[in-house]
Amino acid sequence: xxxxxxxxxxxxxxxxxxxxxxxxxxxxxxxxxxxxxxxxxxxxxxxxxxxxxxxxxxxxxxxxxxxxxxxxxxxxxxxxxxxxxxxxxxxxxxxxxxxxxxxxxxxxxxxxxxxxxxxxxxxxxxxxxxxxxxxxxxxxxxxxxxxxxxxxxxxxxxxxxxxxxxxxxxxxxxxxxxxxxxxxxxxxxxxxxxxxxxxxxxxxxxxxxxxxxxxxxxxxxxxxxxxxxxxxxxxxxxxxxxxxxxxxxxxxxxxxxxxxxxxxxxxxxxxxxxxxxxxxxxxxxxxxxxxxxxxxxxxxxxxxxxxxxxxxxxxxxxxxxxxxxxxxxxxxxxxxxxxxxxxxxxxxxxxxxxxxxxxxxxxxxxxxxxxxxxxxxxxxxxxxxxxxxxxxxxxxxxxxxxxxxxxxxxxxxxxxxxxxxxxxxxxxxxxxxxxxxxxxxxxxxxxxxxxxxxxxxxxxxxxxxxxxxxxxxxxxxxxxxxxxxxxxxxxxxxxxxxxxxxxxxxxxxxxxxxxxxxxxxxxxxxxxxxxxxxxxxxxxxxxxxxxxxxxxxxxxxxxxxxxxxxxxxxxxxxxxxxxxxxxxxxxxxx
Amino acid sequence: xxxxxxxxxxxxxxxxxxxxxxxxxxxxxxxxxxxxxxxxxxxxxxxxxxxxxxxxxxxxxxxxxxxxxxxxxxxxxxxxxxxxxxxxxxxxxxxxxxxxxxxxxxxxxxxxxxxxxxxxxxxxxxxxxxxxxxxxxxxxxxxxxxxxxxxxxxxxxxxxxxxxxxxxxxxxxxxxxxxxxxxxxxxxxxxxxxxxxxxxxxxxxxxxxxxxxxxxxxxxxxxxxxxx
Numbered sequence: 001x002x003x004x005x006x007x008x009x010x011x012x013x014x015x016x017x018x019x020x021x022x023x024x025x026x027x028x029x030x031x032x033x034x035x036x037x038x039x040x041x042x043x044x045x046x047x048x049x050x051x052x053x054x055x056x057x058x059x060x061x062x063x064x065x066x067x068x069x070x071x072x073x074x075x076x077x078x079x080x081x082x083x084x085x086x087x088x089x090x091x092x093x094x095x096x097x098x099x100x101x102x103x104x105x106x107x108x109x110x111x112x113x114x115x116x117x118x119x120x121x122x123x124x125x126x127x128x129x130x131x132x133x134x135x136x137x138x139x140x141x142x143x144x145x146x147x148x149x150x151x152x153x154x155x156x157x158x159x160x161x162x163x164x165x166x167x168x169x170x171x172x173x174x175x176x177x178x179x180x181x182x183x184x185x186x187x188x189x190x191x192x193x194x195x196x197x198x199x200x201x202x203x204x205x206x207x208x209x210x211x212x213x214x215x216x217x218x219x220x221x222x223x224x225x226x227x228x229x230x231x232x233x234x235x236x237x238x239x240x241x242x243x244x245x246x247x248x249x250x251x252x253x254x255x256x257x258x259x260x261x262x263x264x265x266x267x268x269x270x271x272x273x274x275x276x277x278x279x280x281x282x283x284x285x286x287x288x289x290x291x292x293x294x295x296x297x298x299x300x301x302x303x304x305x306x307x308x309x310x311x312x313x314x315x316x317x318x319x320x321x322x323x324x325x326x327x328x329x330x331x332x333x334x335x336x337x338x339x340x341x342x343x344x345x346x347x348x349x350x351x352x353x354x355x356x357x358x359x360x361x362x363x364x365x366x367x368x369x370x371x372x373x374x375x376x377x378x379x380x381x382x383x384x385x386x387x388x389x390x391x392x393x394x395x396x397x398x399x400x401x402x403x404x405x406x407x408x409x410x411x412x413x414x415x416x417x418x419x420x421x422x423x424x425x426x427x428x429x430x431x432x433x434x435x436x437x438x439x440x441x442x443x444x445x446x447x448x449x450x451x452x453x454x455x456x457x458x459x460x461x462x463x464x465x466x467x468x469x470x471x472x473x474x475x476x477x478x479x480x481x482x483x484x485x486x487x488x489x490x491x492x493x494x495x496x497x498x499x500x501x502x503x504x505x506x507x508x509x510x511x512x513x514x515x516x517x518x519x520x521x522x523x524x525x526x527x528x529x530x531x532x533x534x535x536x537x538x539x540x541x542x543x544x545x546x547x548x549x550x551x552x553x554x555x556x557x558x559x560x561x562x563x564x565x566x567x568x569x570x571x572x573x574x575x576x577x578x579x580x581x582x583x584x585x586x587x588x589x590x
Numbered sequence: 591x592x593x594x595x596x597x598x599x600x601x602x603x604x605x606x607x608x609x610x611x612x613x614x615x616x617x618x619x620x621x622x623x624x625x626x627x628x629x630x631x632x633x634x635x636x637x638x639x640x641x642x643x644x645x646x647x648x649x650x651x652x653x654x655x656x657x658x659x660x661x662x663x664x665x666x667x668x669x670x671x672x673x674x675x676x677x678x679x680x681x682x683x684x685x686x687x688x689x690x691x692x693x694x695x696x697x698x699x700x701x702x703x704x705x706x707x708x709x710x711x712x713x714x715x716x717x718x719x720x721x722x723x724x725x726x727x728x729x730x731x732x733x734x735x736x737x738x739x740x741x742x743x744x745x746x747x748x749x750x751x752x753x754x755x756x757x758x759x760x761x762x763x764x765x766x767x768x769x770x771x772x773x774x775x776x777x778x779x780x781x782x783x784x785x786x787x788x789x790x791x792x793x794x795x796x797x798x799x800x801x802x803x804x805x806x807x808x809x810x811x812x813x814x815x816x817x818x
Contacts, residue, residue: 125634195642198638199639202638203631203638207630208631233638233645237641237642237646238645240646241646241650242649242653248758252747252748255754256657260661272663274657274660274661274751275657275660277656281656282649
C-alpha cells in the first residue's frame with residue numbers, strides 16, 4: 001500500500017497481489033468499473049422487485065403479497081400494503097433506479113472500465129479518488145437501504161422529495177422522520193461520490209489521451225462519457241447544497257423550504273417564510289440534467305456499437321457529437337418544464353417550454369443519423385445490435401410523448417397522470433437500460449474473456465422488447481383517460497373501468513421481470529462456461545479491441561499505443577472491412 | 591466520420607507523453623509546478639473542482655436571493671467586525687503563498703539534484719508555506735469568533751433566514767478552507783519526500799485552490815455586506 005501511495009502517477013502503480021487490494025479496495029479502473037456494475041445489478045433487481053410489489057397492489061389491492069409483511073409489519077400488515085407504504089415503495093423504486101442504476105450503470109460502470117482504455121490510458125487520472133468515489137457510492141447505497149429497516153420505513157415523498165412534505169419531519173406521515181433523514185443524507189453522500197467521479201472522468205479525458213488520440217478521434221461513447229461528466233459535475237454540485245439546506249430544515253429548525261402556518265397532526269410547525277418552490281427549482285436544476293446523465297452514455301454506447309454491426313461508418317459522426325453537446329448544454333435551460341403545475345409563474349412556463357421543444361432538434365438529428373446508419377446496411381443481428389435497434393425504437397416512442405408534455409397547456413392535464421409515467425420510463429429508464437444491455441453483450445467478451453450466449457441474448461431481447469411495449473404503451477392510454485399516478489388503488493368511479501388495463505400491465509410486468517433472469521443466468525453462466533473470446537470478436541476499431549481479453553493490469557501490457565485513425569472506419573475495401581484506430585494504414589477518402 | 595479530413599498523424603518524438611497529439615504542455619519559465627505529468631493532471635483536477643465549487647456556492651447564492659425575496663422576514667444585522675480583520679488575514683495568506691512560489695522558482699531544478707543553495711531556497715519556501723497555512727488557520731479562528739459574536743447577539747442558525755444563510759455560507763467556506771489547510775500539510779510532506787523538488791509536490795494545484803478560496807471569500811463577504 002505505501003508503495004502505491006508514494007507513487008502519485010497513475011501509470012506507476014504496479015499490479016496488487018492481495019485479495020483486498022486486488023478486488024475490494026482496488027485502484028484499477030477496470031475493477032472499479034465492475035464494482036459499479038455489480039452494485040447497479042443488485043440495485044436494479046431490488047428496484048424491479050419493488051415495482052412488482054406496487055404493480056400487484058395496483059391490480060389486486062386486497063391480495064396479500066408474500067414476504068412483504070416481513071419487510072414492514074406496519075407498512076404491510078398481513079402482506080397488504082397501506083397507501084402510505086405504497087408511496088414508500090414508490091420513493092425507493094425511483095431513488096434506487098435513478099441514482100444507483102441509471103447513473104451508475106451506463107456512466108460510472110462502463111465509463112470507468114472503458115474510458116481509459118478507449119483513449120489509450122493506463123488508468124484514470126486519479127486512481128485513489130476513483131476508488132473513493134465507488135466506496136462513497138456504496139456508503140450512500142447502504143444508508144439508503146437502511147431506510148427500509150427503520151421504525152416507520154422509507155419516506156413517502158417520492159424520489160423528488162418535494163418540500164415541505166420532505167422537510168417538516170415525522171408529523172407529516174410515515175417515513176418522514178428517520179427515513180427521510182437517511183434519504184437526504186444518502187443523496188448528499190451520493191453527490192460527493194458523483195462529483196469525485198466526474199472530476200476524474202474530465203481530467204482523464206483532457207490529460208491522458210494517448211499519442212494521436214485527438215478529441216475528434218475519440219470513440220463516441222468516450223465523447224458521451226466526457227460530456228456526461230461535465231453535466232454531472234455541474235448538476236450534482238447543485239443537488240449537494242440543496243440536500244444540505246433540506247437536512248438543515250429537518251434537523252436544525254431553519255426555514256428554507258417550509259412556509260409559515262403549516263399545521264400537521266394538529267401541531268403548528270415552528271417554521272415560517274420558506275419557499276417550497278425553491279426546493280423544486282434546486283432539485284430540477286439537477287434533475288433535468290440527471291435525465292441526460294442517464295441517457296447520454298447510452299446514446300454514446302449505441303452510436304459506438306451500431307456501426308460495428310452495420311459494418312458501415314456512423315452517419316454524420318460530427319453531427320452526432322455536436323448533437324450530444326447541444327443536448328448537454330440545453331439540459332440546463334429546461335428544468336422548469338417539470339414544474340408547469342407547481343404554482344410557478346405561468347409566464348415562465350413558456351420560457352421553459354421553448355428550449356424544451358428545441359431539445360427535440362438535436363435529439364431528432366441523433367435518432368435520424370442512427371437510423372440512417374442502419375439504412376441499407378447488411379446488419380449482423382447479434383444481441384448487442386438488437387438492443388441498439390431496440391434503443392432507437394424506445395427512444396423515439398418515449399421522445400414523441402415528450403412533444404406533448406413540453407407544452408404547458410397539455411401538460412397541465414397530463415402531468416399528474418400515467419402519461420408521464422409512460423413517457424419517462426420509455427425515454428429515460430428503458431432506453432438507458434437498453435444501452436446498458438447493448439453494452440453488456442458487446443463488452444462482456446472484453447471484460448471477462450468469454451462470450452455470452454447469443455441464443456439466450458436474443459431470447460432476452462425479444463421478451464424484454466415486447467414486454468416493455470406491452471407495459472408502457474397502455475399507460476399512455478391510461479393517462480389520457482385521466483388515470484392519476486401515485487395512487488395506490490383506484491376506487492373513484494371513473495377509474496374503476498381502467499383496472500383491467502392495470503391487471504394486464506401487472507401480468508406483463510411480472511413476466512418481463514422474470515425474463516431478466518435469463519439475462520442474469522447468461523451473465524453468470526457465460527462468466528465461467530462461455531466460449532473463450534478472441535481479442536477482437538466483433539471486428540471493431542477502437543483501442544479496447546487492440547489488447548487482450550480481458551486486458552492486462554496496465555491495459556496494454558506496457559505498450560504505448562499510437563492512434564492513426566478515427567473510430568469510424570467500417571466498410572472499407574481491403575482484406576478486412578475495417579481499419580483499427582491503431583493501424584497505420586491510411587483511411588480511404590470517402 | 592470525416593476522419594479523412596483530419597490532419598495526418600502527428601510527428602512522433604520519444605519524449606511526447608500524448609494528450610491526444612496536442613502540443614506537449616511546456617512550462618513557462620519560472621512556472622515551478624506544471625511540468626511533470628502529475629502536476630499537470632492535478633492542476634486540471636483542481637480547475638475542474640473550482641468549477642464544481644463555484645456551482646455549489648452559486649446554488650446557495652440563488653437560494654438566498656429567492657428566499658430573501660419570497661418573504662418579508664429577512665432580518666438585517668451588522669456583520670461582526672472581526673470578519674474584516676480575518677479577510678485581511680486571508681488576503682495576506684495569498685501573498686505569503688506567492689512568496690513561497692518565488693522561493694521554489696528560484697530553486698527550480700528540472701533534474702532534482704538540488705544544490706545546497708537550492709535547498710536553502712526550498713526551506714525558505716517551506717517556511718512561507720507554514721505561514722500560509724497558519725494564516726489560513728487564523729482565518730478559521732476569526733470565523734469562530736464571528737460566530738460567537740452572532741451567538742452573543744442571539745442570532746442562531748434557525749433564528750432568521752439571514753442568520754441561517756450566514757452560517758451556511760461561512761460554514762461551508764470554512765470547510766473548504768480546512769481542505770486547503772490539509773493541502774498545505776500534503777504539499778509540505780511531498781516536499782520532504784521529494785527532497786524539495788517543488789514541481790513534484792502538487793504545489794501548483796494547491797496554489798490554484800488556495801487563491802480560489804481567497805477570491806471566493808471576497809465574493810462571499812461582498813454578498814454578506816450588501817445583502818445582510
